[in-house]
Amino acid sequence: MSDxxxxxxxxxxxxxxxxxxxxxxxxxxxxxxxxxxAGALGARSLSLRWAAGAAGLVTVQVPQPDNPASAPPSExxxxxxxxxxxxxxxxxxxxxxSVRRLSATELxxxxxxxxxxxxxxxLPLPAVIEVHMHPGTHxxxxxxxxxxxxxxxxxxERNDEWRGRLAGLAGSLELCAALALAAVSFVAVAVxxxxxxxxxGVRRDAVGILHGLGAAxxxxxxxxxxxxxxLGLAGGLAGVICGFPVLxxxxxxxxxxYGGDATxxxxxxxxRTLILGGLPRPVLIGLGIIPLIAMCLxxxxxxxxxxxxLRRLP
Amino acid sequence: xxYARNLNWSHGTRRRGTxxxxxxxGVTFSVPAGGFRWLLGPSGAGKSSLLRLLHLxxxxxxxxxxxxxxxxxxxxxxxxxxxxxxxxxxMVHQHPRLMPGLSVADNVALPLRLIRTPESTVxxxxxxxxxxxxxxxxxxxxxxxxxxxxxQRVAIARAVVPRPALILADEPTNAQEDTQAxxxxxxxxxxxxxxxxxxxASHNETLIRRFEAPALILSSGRLTEASGV
Numbered sequence: 001m002s003d004x005x006x007x008x009x010x011x012x013x014x015x016x017x018x019x020x021x022x023x024x025x026x027x028x029x030x031x032x033x034x035x036x037x038a039g040a041l042g043a044r045s046l047s048l049r050w051a052a053g054a055a056g057l058v059t060v061q062v063p064q065p066d067n068p069a070s071a072p073p074s075e076x077x078x079x080x081x082x083x084x085x086x087x088x089x090x091x092x093x094x095x096x097x098s099v100r101r102l103s104a105t106e107l108x109x110x111x112x113x114x115x116x117x118x119x120x121x122x123l124p125l126p127a128v129i130e131v132h133m134h135p136g137t138h139x140x141x142x143x144x145x146x147x148x149x150x151x152x153x154x155x156x157e158r159n160d161e162w163r164g165r166l167a168g169l170a171g172s173l174e175l176c177a178a179l180a181l182a183a184v185s186f187v188a189v190a191v192x193x194x195x196x197x198x199x200x201g202v203r204r205d206a207v208g209i210l211h212g213l214g215a216a217x218x219x220x221x222x223x224x225x226x227x228x229x230x231l232g233l234a235g236g237l238a239g240v241i242c243g244f245p246v247l248x249x250x251x252x253x254x255x256x257x258y259g260g261d262a263t264x265x266x267x268x269x270x271x272r273t274l275i276l277g278g279l280p281r282p283v284l285i286g287l288g289i290i291p292l293i294a295m296c297l298x299x300x301x302x303x304x305x306x307x308x309x310l311r312r313l314p
Numbered sequence: 315x316x317y318a319r320n321l322n323w324s325h326g327t328r329r330r331g332t333x334x335x336x337x338x339x340g341v342t343f344s345v346p347a348g349g350f351r352w353l354l355g356p357s358g359a360g361k362s363s364l365l366r367l368l369h370l371x372x373x374x375x376x377x378x379x380x381x382x383x384x385x386x387x388x389x390x391x392x393x394x395x396x397x398x399x400x401x402x403x404x405m406v407h408q409h410p411r412l413m414p415g416l417s418v419a420d421n422v423a424l425p426l427r428l429i430r431t432p433e434s435t436v437x438x439x440x441x442x443x444x445x446x447x448x449x450x451x452x453x454x455x456x457x458x459x460x461x462x463x464x465x466q467r468v469a470i471a472r473a474v475v476p477r478p479a480l481i482l483a484d485e486p487t488n489a490q491e492d493t494q495a496x497x498x499x500x501x502x503x504x505x506x507x508x509x510x511x512x513x514x515a516s517h518n519e520t521l522i523r524r525f526e527a528p529a530l531i532l533s534s535g536r537l538t539e540a541s542g543v
Contacts, residue, residue: 010414216393
């Protein structure tokens with residue numbers, strides 16, 4: 001007597017289901033899911049990083065910074081340039097945590113993409129002052145007026161306004177990713193459902209014989225569920241394995257955005273290191289979960305389809 | 315035991331409705347535990363339909379039906395109970411429904427494996443039953459390599475091996491030689507004396523005369539004569 005379980009009940013699902021096609025399609029879905037998931041997690045991480053950087057940050061631009069302060073409101077501005085007066089005024093405010101004027105080198109670096117290497121020397125540049133406020137505080141209207149009194153034309157940019165916009169953008173990206181994952185899951189379920197119905201069609205007689213011998217619905221559904229679950233797991237693993245190097249490369253390219261070094265021109269050793277451990281932990285966890293989700297979808301979809309199909313029999 | 319009262323059944327499904335005249339109409343009979351009955355009637359009288367109904371391959375449209383102490387009509391029990399009931403019924407169809415990819419032994423072992431019988435017991439029981447139907451030497455053959463009569467004997471062995479409480483057989487000796495047919499019906503008769511209820515649909519007059527027993531006679535879907543009602 002044959003010992004293999006799939007040979008014992010006559011269902012022989014290995015020969016009844018389009019295994020390779022199904023694995024390929026689930027792998028494609030898992031590949032898309034891994035890219036989408038990584039994109040969503042990346043957007044979230046980027047948003048959090050930028051938002052943290054912008055929290056409580058106010059940028060003050062003082063035009064003609066070396067001119068004398070125009071209307072000193074107090075003794076701190078007397079005999080000082082506009083930039084010095086603005087720095088002094090900001091430094092005395094209880095809401096400010098730190099006040100720092102960007103150096104000429106920092107300004108050069110900041111403007112180099114737009115003005116080139118020698119561009120900054122030809123232009124009258126404002127002084128840029130970076131102010132870190134205590135959490136929950138901001139410059140009020142009176143303080144802004146006082147600043148503009150000592151340095152007319154001063155621009156004040158409250159960066160925390162960007163935080164809301166960044167959070168909104170990240171939220172939108174996450175919603176899009178969730179919709180994309182839902183669509184991918186739906187397609188995976190549909191493909192699994194079609195494969196299950198195909199298998200039921202091929203093994204209609206065998207299922208009928210087993211049903212007649214008293215096999216419970218759960219037994220027959222379980223046999224299909226186990227097979228489709230295994231195929232889902234195989235497809236999920238294949239898709240994630242295909243997605244891994246792509247994601248590693250993308251993270252290497254975008255590393256500077258996250259505060260790391262670009263690895264686009266990395267050596268073979270660096271690439272190997274990246275593949276083995278270059279991806280952030282949340283992405284690695286997400287990639288690990290995708291094959292399990294594919295398995296669960298395959299298992300549960302097949303069981304539901306088979307149970308529904310069996311309802312036509314008493 | 316079986317208790318049937320005013321059973322009606324016709325082709326089609328409950329959802330899609332019936333098609334044409336009912337195949338079975340007002341069928342009433344009962345068979346006690348351990349009873350042996352011939353099911354007789356001309357072709358198209360509804361013998362196979364009645365056996366399939368008793369095997370729970372479909373449910374009556376109307377009427378009362380109780381099989382082995384479980385009422386299945388007018389209010390059908392849960393599906394799990396129907397499955398359990400089917401496991402206590404051995405059915406031999408007119409055309410043997412064997413798994414083409416399984417060996418003779420694996421086909422016969424199916425009902426035992428479905429109830430998770432230990433493998434050593436399965437081998438023992440299957441060996442004994444194949445000996446009984448004279449197919450010990452064909453245990454590893456695939457059904458496709460067997461003659462029609464041999465396939466029918468495999469189906470009989472599969473129906474009998476789990477020692478069911480009820481055996482239904484639709485022309486089980488059609489493709490058998492006379493000696494083999496006598497042997498098979500003799501063994502089924504013996505099982506009935508041990509408490510198994512047996513109903514056999516047949517046209518074989520030799521067998522019917524040889525094994526005298528009460529008969530259910532169907533004509534145009536109606537039971538014209540029934541013993542033990």
